[in-house]
Amino acid sequence: MSSPLRLAILGCGTVGSEVVRLLHEQSADLAARIGAPLEIAGIAVRRLGRDRGDLPVAPELFTTDAVGLVKSDDVDVVVEVVGGIEPARSWLVDALRAGKSVVTANKALLAEDGASLHDAAADGGADLYYEAAVAGAIPLLRPLRESLHGDRINRVTGIVNGTTNFILSAMDATGAGFAEALEEATELGYAEADPTADVEGFDAAAKAAILASLAFHTRVGAADVHREGITEVTAADMASAKAMGCTIKLLCIAARGTDAAGRESVSVRVHPAMIPLSHPLASVGDAYNAVFVEAEAAGPLMFYGRGAGGAATASAVLGDVVAVCRNRLAGVRAPSESAYADLAVRPMGEALTRYHVSLDVADKPGVLAAVAGVFARHDVSIATVRQAPAGTEPAGRGADAVLVIVTHTAPDAALAATVEDLRGLDAVRSIASVLRVEGGE
Numbered sequence: 001m002s003s004p005l006r007l008a009i010l011g012c013g014t015v016g017s018e019v020v021r022l023l024h025e026q027s028a029d030l031a032a033r034i035g036a037p038l039e040i041a042g043i044a045v046r047r048l049g050r051d052r053g054d055l056p057v058a059p060e061l062f063t064t065d066a067v068g069l070v071k072s073d074d075v076d077v078v079v080e081v082v083g084g085i086e087p088a089r090s091w092l093v094d095a096l097r098a099g100k101s102v103v104t105a106n107k108a109l110l111a112e113d114g115a116s117l118h119d120a121a122a123d124g125g126a127d128l129y130y131e132a133a134v135a136g137a138i139p140l141l142r143p144l145r146e147s148l149h150g151d152r153i154n155r156v157t158g159i160v161n162g163t164t165n166f167i168l169s170a171m172d173a174t175g176a177g178f179a180e181a182l183e184e185a186t187e188l189g190y191a192e193a194d195p196t197a198d199v200e201g202f203d204a205a206a207k208a209a210i211l212a213s214l215a216f217h218t219r220v221g222a223a224d225v226h227r228e229g230i231t232e233v234t235a236a237d238m239a240s241a242k243a244m245g246c247t248i249k250l251l252c253i254a255a256r257g258t259d260a261a262g263r264e265s266v267s268v269r270v271h272p273a274m275i276p277l278s279h280p281l282a283s284v285g286d287a288y289n290a291v292f293v294e295a296e297a298a299g300p301l302m303f304y305g306r307g308a309g310g311a312a313t314a315s316a317v318l319g320d321v322v323a324v325c326r327n328r329l330a331g332v333r334a335p336s337e338s339a340y341a342d343l344a345v346r347p348m349g350e351a352l353t354r355y356h357v358s359l360d361v362a363d364k365p366g367v368l369a370a371v372a373g374v375f376a377r378h379d380v381s382i383a384t385v386r387q388a389p390a391g392t393e394p395a396g397r398g399a400d401a402v403l404v405i406v407t408h409t410a411p412d413a414a415l416a417a418t419v420e421d422l423r424g425l426d427a428v429r430s431i432a433s434v435l436r437v438e439g440g441e
């Protein structure tokens with residue numbers, strides 16, 4: 001057994017406290033797997049006086065001096081579970097440049113400025129691991145960054161935010177509206193007091209950027225991701241989806257394709273979408289996460305599990321700790337960032353999507369022709385059209401009839417322009433529901 005490896009733990013909240021607990025409970029197994037015991041050099045927190053229950057750790061290990069802890073010669077590995085951009089970025093860049101291995105769960109920082117961390121890791125010859133940053137406990141980034149490096153990934157489609165998946169699952173199960181389902185999620189502790197990052201899609205967009213970077217060997221940042229949250233999803237939208245044999249999920253989608261000039265590029269987006277109940281992601285309920293990867297040789301792969309929670313996330317953090325410690329003892333480091341492909345990120349307007357549009361219309365001759373003409377003008381092909389008498393459809397109150405149209409795939413800009421023009425048609429009284437559709441074509 002080698003001499004102990006020393007860990008600086010930055011943050012001791014939901015995730016950090018479980019990291020500390022598991023380090024204690026699993027210490028013998030972890031030492032055996034690594035070949036050296038692990039010791040905690042210090043734990044940086046914001047409030048020294050905070051009640052931390054019965055954490056199995058000496059009180060003198062807590063400090064508010066994160067900078068001093070990171071810089072200490074006595075530290076081999078820095079585990080960052082604080083979150084946010086600064087001061088986390090400065091701590092981690094300093095640690096990596098000094099050759100210390102870093103394990104972080106900080107998706108916001110990786111998506112905002114992963115480049116600084118990867119560059120610092122390269123400068124310092126240090127390991128940067130972040131399995132917990134996307135989909136919590138699910139082993140997903142290691143497969144993308146290592147196991148699938150012999151293959152070519154074409155598309156990644158995921159449910160990567162547990163809070164919104166809980167809300168949408170509740171809306172599907174009970175017919176509740178968004179506000180009511182959010183209230184339930186808050187009461188049960190799934191949604192935070194300020195749910196903005198989750199319900200507006202910021203959390204999922206950060207994860208989408210990280211997934212796209214790994215899948216396509218290209219630096220993709222949060223600003224490159226088209227983002228729409230779930231606050232506008234209504235009970236009527238969910239009922240429309242159910243009437244079509246579908247449900248609605250907040251999806252992160254990263255896909256290869258070609259841009260307008262025919263060059264290979266990627267599109268990365270987060271938005272609610274209807275998916276058929278037969279799609280593997282449709283049955284992912286409650287706060288679970290799942291990611292569906294489509295690779296050229298491997299075919300479809302599905303990763304499923306808990307995307308959040310202290311212990312579940314700590315499992316991924318500790319897996320990374322074991323990996324970086326083994327590397328240190330072996331005198332090697334993991335393969336560095338792979339961004340050689342450097343593909344352009346296509347704007348949302350060029351992403352290929354399908355729409356489901358539900359229209360309240362007058363029931364008289366020429367209406368269907370006028371509506372179809374708008375689709376044709378924008379070169380959007382209609383896949384199915386269904387007319388139902390008013391009152392028989394969830395969205396049809398006040399209409400003579402409801403037209404439910406699902407398109408074939410088209411550039412998102414053409415679909416959006418179609419919807420805009422439909423609003424101007426005399427025969428269209430209102431547009432009851434517009435949703436993108438994924439899967440099934």
Ligand code: NDP
Pocket residue numbers: 010011012013014015016044045046047048050064066080081082083084087105106107108132133136307308309310313
């Ligand atoms: P918490 O808010 O529960 O904990 C944050 C911790 O950081 C607290 O211990 C806090 O100290 C400490 N802290 C905050 N600011 C400072 C500072 N300036 N200096 C030193 N310490 C500081 O966060 P979580 O544990 O939920 O999340 C941590 C990270 O893990 C985030 O990046 C998050 O995105 C990521 N993550 C979280 C998941 C989850 O389920 N919670 C799932 C996947 C990833 P104090 O205790 O004194 O307040």
Ligand code: HSE
Pocket residue numbers: 135136160161162163164198203307308309
């Ligand atoms: N807030 C996130 C979620 C967990 O609801 O999935 C942290 O990634």
